[in-house]
Amino acid sequence: MDTKYLDLLAEKYDSEEKVVTEIINLEAILNLPKGTEHFVSDLHGEYQAFQHVLRNGSGNVKVKIRDLFEGELSDQEMNEFATLVYYPEDKLQLIKEAAADSQSLYGWYAETIKRLIRLVAFASSKYTRSKVRKALPGQFVYIVEELLYKTDELTNKKEYYTKIIQRIISLGQADKLITGLAYTIQRLVVDHLHVVGDIYDRGPEPDKIMDTLINYHSVDIQWGNHDVLWLGAFAGSKVCLANLVRICARYDNLDIIEDVYGINLRPLLNLAERYYDDNRAFRPKHDAGKQEIFDDEQLQITKIHQAIAMIQFKLEIPIIKRRPDFNMSGRLLLENVDYDRETLTVNGKTYALQDTCFATVDPKHPDRLLEEEEQVIDKLLFSFQHSEKLARHMNFLMRKGSLYLKYNGNLLIHGCIPLNEDGSMKKMVISGKAYAGRGLLDVFEHYIRYGFAHPEVTDDLATDMMWYLWTGENSSLFGKKEMTTFERYFIADKTSHIEQKNPYYKLREEEEICRKILKEFHLNADQGHIINGHTPVEEINGENPIKAHGKMIVIDGGFSKAYQPKTGIAGYTLLYNSYGMQLVAHKRFTSKEDVLLHGTDVLSVKRLVDRELKRKKVLETNIGKKLLQQISVLNHLLEYRYKHGNRPADGEGRKAD
Template sequence: MSNKALSFKRPEANLSSLELLAAEFSNTDAAIAEIARLSAVQTLPRGAIHMISDIHGEDKKLRHVINNASGTLRPIVEHMFGDTMDRETLKEFLTITFYPAEVTEQLEQTLTDPLELKAYARKILNPQFELLRHLMANYSLKLATELLPVDFKNLLWEILHAPTREHGNEFVEAIIDELQRQGRLLHLIHIVGRLIRNLAVDELIIGGDCWDRGPRGDRVVDYLRLQPNVSFIWGNHDALWIGAALGNDALICTALRVSLRYRRISQLDEGYSIPMTPLEHLAREVYANDPAEFFMPKGSGMRPKELVARMQKAIAVMQFKLEGQLIERNPQWQLDHRRLMHRIDLDNGTIEIDGVVYELRDKRLPTVDPEHPYTLTTEEQDCLDRLKGSFLSSQKMREQVRYMVGHGSMYLQRGDCLIFHGCVPVDTEGKFLDLEIDGQALSGKALFEEIEVVVRRALEQRKTPDLDFLWYLWCGPLSPLFGKDRIATLERDLIADKTPHRENKDPYFDLIHEAGFCSQVLEAFGADPEQGLIVNGHVPVKLKQGESPIKRSGKAITIDGAFSEAYGDHGYTLVLEPGRIVLAEHHHFESMESAIKDGVDIVPKTQEIRVFDTPQQTKDTERGQRIKYRMMELNRLIEAYRSNRLHEQ
């Protein structure tokens, strides 16, 4: 049946945008009611936004930080129930709030007595519902409804409104009795616990670098995909894994090399179904007698460390060759000085870098042909072909990369915060530097936005120039995700002299201590140059050396707090609340088992960064801007109805 509201007396181009809106609000009263509802929503407190950066594969720690809402749930629970719960009950309630699935799974096995189960359910569910009501008060009814699990939506609404009924306790008891009879009582506790966590954080922003160094980057992305509202800012390690997943040869080798260096092989073979057999075969056949003493992996694992070292060396040499090929086919980047393999003198055991000759500490390079130093041997090419096939056929990797690209961007603005991973490439005077993309020289905001175009295009088309550009994002001198003049992997692997190991940072990292420069960056990206705050990750804050995450300018902050154990095992969450911005500093997380069994928690140290004179409302946010636009469109619809240019239904 056609919708009469979509018919109009005469065709007008400016009415076409109202067609879908008219289908949803088919008369004036419906549109007016929606405007009134949205006007009320605009007055609600802005939702809490949590920003975490540089997770680097630490899946268990990330999971706990998400589960306890970066430490913000505990004080709410203690405030609400501290006077009515004893210490053990409070700990028990917090544990099931943080780990509802795991705790209820254990209780399924241990809590078998019906009376004990019912008593436990009353003890947990009543405060759960009270906490749920408290958190839902900050949400519009429509948004809160969207967060409710579909199968239990109607039941939960009934329970949440039960206290207003004349026989509230009897009403809830009837629900508990039936769920117990059906064996689903603990499941209700589970889903309410998960809903509490989801309501505690309106948006989770990941500031880049989900993979590398930590044990399971695949599980990091898996868990993030389970969260209701996640946005990504891409980091250079994300560019590395996106490019590897899409088939860039050099990035495949790099991802493998880093995984082998830190013995993170399980994320490849278990997580992504990428077997190491081809590389292991190459190492055994070609590097069988090589001690590979300068490639010894960190940590421990099932494979002999000597074998892992040979595997790492084999893939590193392949990486260096393939990077040389990639640089040669992209002369616009002017990186010929970083093609290093032809500068190796095997006869003398030396290498020339930037005009200086250094002795090689490892002179065993059996696959390097001095006449063709960038050509893979037959054995190397066969190994690469097999590994590449595994990367391209990994369904899980493909799904994760598509999710990250679909939910990701180069920068975001939330309130006063301008968020991006690394830097804005500049010279020593603070002038934005150009990078050529698709024949255009771009800088600043235009550069960031064009990079997004290339990344999304690479996902869909997988053309070589775009995949090569992902390599440049990983380690190119003018990459906003990298911010150094070079990545000195070859130098660190093959040269004992530390002089060529140095990687010089972009001047940006010094200039963000100056308020004027920060104002320049904020204004260029459309943020408030006076009140704005630049939020970066990428460079770990040296907490042990007393370094502060807040820059001297007071207008920039680094939230890479060395989340990964390999970097320092700390980490930050920047929390945007209606009335303030808070930095939460995390510490070592023992294990999920100790959290469940002993109630071990990460209770972060917090520091207020900004306090607002007036608490921010939804109207002050990006969501508020979208609502404002929708209200304008609804007013246009009302005007069209009243002028009879559109017919009401």
């Protein structure tokens, strides 16, 4: 091992005793039960529903409460207590308003603090004191630790503990302590969060989800197709930018771009007002839960929707032509329109067009942007890349994200592993070399990271590849033969809209195929699982999210309200603790107010995916592997600096007084 590195490490561990103590500590941690992992997917901007799932740990908080207080509290009392843990500030306000007098409120405070302390102790039983201390409310660490680790309670210290709680209440600190303990419990019931793709698009508040994730104690993200669309736009892809603006217009979410990220849409509106009129195909989809939009606002959005859609369709053409490896020549649709007859020939069949908006299209040069369109997209891109808040979100998404993740023996991937009908890995040729399976995904991720690192370049292969991942046949994120956006807008015949899925989505029902994929990623096929998002599970039609005898788990059940009529539920989440995996289905989230007033929760029956034959320890996890590496290094340090007499000279490697 590099002796310079060991010398540097010796500055931190400047005595034999410190090294030995750390080795003992790390080896002890290896024997603790593994922490609980929480998997969510396809959040699609539904911040309120996501917040609730995060706060209740997909029911984990309620489980801890029931385990601890069963027989001591009634169901109603446990529901009230759980609500306090989920939303402490709001619940405290309701309780204070309903309190009969200050004496009864005092009694409630004293009893509630005791119960919260007990719950913190119960939820933290498999963690080190050091880890628990980091989760405690900062201003109350000393006090809470005194109450957590009570000794001699029935004799010498009983009055001491009672006086602590009394003074917390009398000094007006009870609300702060209760709130801090509630958030500590939320943190302790989930050790690590996995977001298996698609934070952005459709729903109204992806920015708030991003802010929550940035402040979350431990999280990773597997990019979804919508996430890469936003990353692509920030990296300089004008066609990705046009796509995401179009989607925001389609779902009446343009305020995310303009109000949240501070991007000026006035030039786009001016262009839209000049060339476009009302068009039923481009009217925004309205969420029944949102405030009704006025007719003039709807008309503006409809015009913007058409303007950016036509810019998008034009921008696609040169990419398709300069990237023959993409094999997308069949999507040169603007070139296949008969503008006199208003028909389109696609896949050998001619369709009549309706609701057309080709005012800015030159039939001889359909890819040519008007000067005004060029100015609009250039200004949008400049604003997009210079939004401080968006930069913070995109940099976090890049730093914490990846196309796939191998974690604790499982493969996490948003979309698919492109397959052929026979189950073999589908190949794609990129710059003269064929890639498939894990190798293909690694190449895709390389281009994402390269494109993001060079945002000043707008037409290189990396930038084009980010758009391909949104819409290409071999994309692991898209997973279909082609995206029929153009047909959905302009062709009434729905047979033209069908998007043929990659064989993966049929073959993932087979255990043999899932085992083959796990082996492709060098994972244990007997113990591992594939955890998937992207495709809503139609539980309403009897579809099972647990496939291939438990090897495949699909956790997109429809956080997005747009999917819920199709799925019949409001999303799946997954919990994986030291005992095994449980899948949780969620009913539709109505509102935080409904939870506060009625104790309504949105969980349905948990399904056991599998159960560990023996309880899994930290030793068997990704964190365990890192700890073993640290232990190995410390053992080298012990041998190098202390056991063999190679000690630092007087004053060397020691901290100053």
